[in-house]
Amino acid sequence: MKPVLKQLSATLKGAGSSIRLIYQSTASCNGLSEVATQTGDKTSGSYWDDAGTELKCDVDTTAGHIPDIGLSDVYASTCDGVTVPATGFKDFHGPVQVMTFVAPPSSRESSISAEAASVVYGFGGTGTVVTPWSDKTALFQRPDTSGTRRMIGKAIGLQISKWNGTEKSGSGDVLSAVHTADATNPNGGLGILAADYADTNRAGTQSAVKILAFQPKGSSCALLPDSSSTSFDKVNVRSGKYTIWGALHLLTKVDGAGVPTNPNVKTVINYFTREGLDAAAKKTMIDTEVAAHTIPWCAMNVKRDGEVGDVQSVAYQPEEPCGCYFESKAQGTAPSTCKACTADTECGGSNKCRYGYCEAR
Incomplete structure (x- = not known):
């Protein structure tokens, strides 16, 4: 979400706000936990100056500087050991994010099923093997607190503790590893990435990877998130046919009416929910979310209330379709x-x- 936050910082400044956004990078479940428990273990962060340049800063957590918003790819219920109090907190939803399986650009593979993915990452190339993904060193995953791993785990039916493969700390590390595997094991390379990294690094780019079509359990075919490998329309996500997606979660403290207790937090979250924004500000946020390879809710035709659960039986109709x-x-x-x-x-x-x-x- 850093590109979105960077643009939002500029938008806030343009609107005359004195709010300064500070982003601290951590896994989804950690972000939720720190807000839910009102603790903070990150002492540094990033922010953007008036020219849009990213700068680093130190955060003194001993002085009571607790994160105001916990950003996450997944629901708190998807995280182990993260309990959000029944009152005093609310999970607001931002744009839809898409998770993908990726292979090296010259891989012969074009799709993967939920069953195959569960075996590949469940056994890690040892014992039961799905060809060509038989080399553990070429199977790349994220830590168990990663929202990407947890959402995909829900989609393929693999418990978070059962994952095998070579763990990489960040999405950038997974991207680099899968791309590098093109020279050593192109057909056996496999990784998991959110669409922001996958879309930005498709074939033809310096760190290219190939997005694989995904076949969910009970389905007769595999589908890409988009209508084709060269498209970015996300039609199969927006119609609910591609299943590995979910909203960005923004957890924060609220009062009895469900309104953020910090007025600055309310201002920031309103840009994601569009509450009280004029047409120009809404358009800016749509542009920003699309540029980050996420999907504004106004472009969706389906909705779901749980992690990779069934989409609502009745087509979702946004208030202001886009x-x-x-x-x-x-x-x-x-x-x-x-x-x-x-x-x-x-x-x-x-x-x-x-x-x-x-x-x-």
Whole structure:
């Protein structure tokens, strides 16, 4: 989420706010735990100056500087040992994030099933083997507190303590390792990455990897998150057909009405929930979230209430749909089915002109 936070810092400054965002990098479950227990174990962080340059800073946790917001890829219930008090805290949701399996760019493999992935990472190439993923040193994973590993673990039915493979501390390390495996074991290399890293490093880039189509349990075919390996439209995520996705979670302290107790925190979270924002600020946040390879909720057609659970049986209808605008930003052009507009009267019926395109409501 660092690119989103960087842009949000600039947006806050442009709106005349004195709020300064400080980002402390840690695994999802740790971020939730520190807010839920009101403790902090990180003494350094990053922030952005007025020119957008990332700078480092020291945080004195002994002076009571406890994190205000816990960012996570997963629900607290997905984390071991993380209990959020029943009152006094709330989990707000940001944009949808997508998790993927990736292989070296010249790998012959194009897909992986939930069952195969469970065996590959459950046995780590020892004993029961799924060809070609038989070399533990070429199977890369994240620590057990990682939201990426935990969400994917839910999707493939593999307990977090049962994972095998070569553990890498960060997503950048997994990316580098999978890319490097292209020269030593291209067909046996496998890793797990969120779409921000995977999309930014597809074939043709310096640290290229290949996103594998995923076949969930009970499904007859595997699908990519997008309509093709060269697309960024996330149509299969937005329709619920690609299953490894979930909202960004923002945990913070709230009052009895569910409102953040810190007014600065409320201001920041409002940018993610869009509460009280004008059209220009909403558009800026959509642009920012799309640029970070996440999906604004206004572009989604399904919703779920649990970790990699069933999508709601009734299609999700955002209050202010932005599917056409999302694709115009993610793909560079809107689908031919989208009608450009400048006013509601050009759309007909109950359709509305939103962000330059006619939407269904």
